Amino acid sequence: MMKRGWIWRVLDVLLVCLALVVFWQVVCWAVGTQVLPSPFQTIRHTVVLLGRARFQIDLLATAQAYVISLVLASAGGILIGILSGGWRGINDQVEPVMLVLIATPKVMLYPIILLFFGLGEPAKVAFGVLHGLPPVVIMTANALRSIRPIYRKAALTLRLSGRVYAQHVLVPAIFPELVASFRVCFALTLLGVLVGEMFASSRGLGHLLMASIGANDQPTILTITLILFVFAGAGSSILLMFSRRTK
Amino acid sequence: MPARRRRGLGVLVTAIVALEIICRAGLVRPTDLVPPSQMVVAMVVALGDHATRMDLLSTLTSVALSVLIATVLGVLAGIVLHALPRVRRACEPFIASYYALPLFALYPVLVVIFGIGPQPIIFTGVMYAMMSVVIATLSGLDHIPRVFYKAGKVQRLGWPAITMRILLPAAATDILGGISLAVSYAFVAVIASEFLLAPEGIGRAIADAYTTFQIRRMYGLMLLTILIVVSINMALRSFHKRLGQAVL
Numbered sequence: 001m002m003k004r005g006w007i008w009r010v011l012d013v014l015l016v017c018l019a020l021v022v023f024w025q026v027v028c029w030a031v032g033t034q035v036l037p038s039p040f041q042t043i044r045h046t047v048v049l050l051g052r053a054r055f056q057i058d059l060l061a062t063a064q065a066y067v068i069s070l071v072l073a074s075a076g077g078i079l080i081g082i083l084s085g086g087w088r089g090i091n092d093q094v095e096p097v098m099l100v101l102i103a104t105p106k107v108m109l110y111p112i113i114l115l116f117f118g119l120g121e122p123a124k125v126a127f128g129v130l131h132g133l134p135p136v137v138i139m140t141a142n143a144l145r146s147i148r149p150i151y152r153k154a155a156l157t158l159r160l161s162g163r164v165y166a167q168h169v170l171v172p173a174i175f176p177e178l179v180a181s182f183r184v185c186f187a188l189t190l191l192g193v194l195v196g197e198m199f200a201s202s203r204g205l206g207h208l209l210m211a212s213i214g215a216n217d218q219p220t221i222l223t224i225t226l227i228l229f230v231f232a233g234a235g236s237s238i239l240l241m242f243s244r245r246t247k
Numbered sequence: 248m249p250a251r252r253r254r255g256l257g258v259l260v261t262a263i264v265a266l267e268i269i270c271r272a273g274l275v276r277p278t279d280l281v282p283p284s285q286m287v288v289a290m291v292v293a294l295g296d297h298a299t300r301m302d303l304l305s306t307l308t309s310v311a312l313s314v315l316i317a318t319v320l321g322v323l324a325g326i327v328l329h330a331l332p333r334v335r336r337a338c339e340p341f342i343a344s345y346y347a348l349p350l351f352a353l354y355p356v357l358v359v360i361f362g363i364g365p366q367p368i369i370f371t372g373v374m375y376a377m378m379s380v381v382i383a384t385l386s387g388l389d390h391i392p393r394v395f396y397k398a399g400k401v402q403r404l405g406w407p408a409i410t411m412r413i414l415l416p417a418a419a420t421d422i423l424g425g426i427s428l429a430v431s432y433a434f435v436a437v438i439a440s441e442f443l444l445a446p447e448g449i450g451r452a453i454a455d456a457y458t459t460f461q462i463r464r465m466y467g468l469m470l471l472t473i474l475i476v477v478s479i480n481m482a483l484r485s486f487h488k489r490l491g492q493a494v495l
Binding site: 013031109112116183191212 | 258336339341344353356438439443453457473477480
C-alpha cells in the first residue's frame with residue numbers, strides 16, 4: 001500500500017516536470033529558438049558539451065571548489081555556531097555580523113574578494129563560504145539554545161562526563177537542525193561558488209556561463225542552467241528526505 | 248542602554264578604530280582597502296551626486312516592484328497550493344531546491360526577450376523573491392486552527408470571503424516574515440542583475456567604480472547599499488516581531 005502511494009508521488013513529481021518542459025517549449029515557440037533554445041535542443045547540446053574535454057575541466061573545477069567550500073562552510077559554521085550557542089558573550093558579537101551578512105547582497109562584495117584573494121580558486125571558495133557559513137552558524141546556535149533544560153538536568157543526575165553528554169545527549173538533540181542547516185548550506189554554497197566563478201575566476205561553470213553571456217551563446221547558457229537545476233534539485237530532494245527522517 | 252547592547256556597540260567601535268589604524272599605518276595597500284572614515288566621506292560625496300541618486304532610485308524602484316509583484320503572486324500561489332494538497336506534495340522537491348538554483352543565470356535570456364531595461368531585472372527579482380512568500384503563506388495557512396474554517400462556514404461565508412477575512416489575516420504574521428525575506432532576495436537578484444548587464448542601478452555603479460579604479464567611491468557605494476539593506480531588514484524584522492506579539 002505504502003509502495004503504491006510512493007509510486008503515485010513519483011508520478012506526480014514527473015507530471016510537474018512534464019508541465020515545466022511543456023511550459024518551456026511553449027515559451028520557446030513564442031519567442032523563437034534563437035532567443036530560447038527548445039528543451040530537445042538543450043538536451044542535445046548538453047550531451048555534446050559533456051563529451052568535450054574543456055567542458056569537463058570546467059565541470060571538475062566547479063565540483064572541486066564546491067566540495068572545498070561546502071566542507072569549510074559547514075564545519076566552520078558548526079564550530080562558530082557551537083561557540084555562539086554555548087556562550088552568550090560570543091553570540092552577542094557573532095549573531096549581528098551573521099545577520100548582516102545574510103541580508104547583504106554578497107555579489108556586491110566581489111571587488112573586495114578579488115582584491116584580497118586574487119583571480120582563481122581561493123576567491124570562489126571564499127564566495128562559497130561567505131554564502132554558506134552564516135545560516136549554519138545561526139541554525140546551530142539556535143539549536144543549541146533551544147535544547148530542553150531537562151536534558152542537561154538528566155545528564156547531571158546521571159553524572160555523565162562531558163564527552164558522554166556530548167555524544168549521547170547533545171549531538172542527537174541537535175542532529176535534525178544540523179541536517180537542516182547542511183541542506184541550506186548545500187544550496188547557498190553552490191550559489192556562492194557560481195557567483196565567485198562568474199566574477200572572480202578564469203575556470204569553472206560560472207566562468208563559462210559569463211563567457212557564454214558575452215558571446216550570446218544561448219544553448220550553452222541553458223545547458224549550464226539545466227545541469228545546475230538538476231544537480232541542485234536532486235541534491236536538495238535527497239537531503240530533504242534525510243532531514244524528514246531525522247525528525 | 249542595556250549592557251549587552253553597550254558591549255556590542257563597544258566591539259563594533261573598536262573594530263572600526265582598528266581598521267582605521269591598520270589602513271592609516273599603511274599595513275594594507277590603499278588600492279585594496281580604504282579607512283572607514285574615507286568610506287563615509289565617499290558615501291556622502293556619492294549621495295551628493297545626481298547620477299548616483301538616480302542609480303539608487305532605480306535600484307530601490309526595481310526592488311519595490313519585485314517585492315510587490317512577488318507578494319501578490321506568492322500569496323496567490325500559496326493559497327492555491329494549500330487548497331490542492333496533491334499538487335503541493337508534487338511541487339515540494341522544487342520548492343525545497345528552489346534557492347539552490349542560480350536563477351540570475353537566466354537573466355541574459357530575459358535581456359534578449361525583454362531588452363535592456365528594468366523589465367528583465369524586475370522579472371529576476373520576482374523569481375527570486377516569490378518563493379519565500381509562497382513558503383511563508385503555506386506555513387501560515389498550515390498553522391490556522393480548524394475552528395477558524397468552521398467559524399467561517401457557520402457565518403455562511405464563501406471561500407473568497409473566508410480567504411480574505413479569516414485566512415489571510417490569521418496568516419499575516421508568517422506572510423510578513425516571508426515578505427521580509429523576499430526584500431533580501433529581491434535586493435540580491437536586482438543588484439546581481441545590475442552587475443551582469445544593466446544601463447543603471449547601484450550594482451552597475453559599484454561595478455563601474457571598480458573597473459575604473461575608483462576604489463574610494465566603490466567602498467562608499469558598498470557602505471551605502473549595506474546600510475540601506477540592513478536598515479530595511481531591521482525595520483521589517485522589528486515590525487514582524489511586534490505584529491507577532493500583537494497577534495499572540
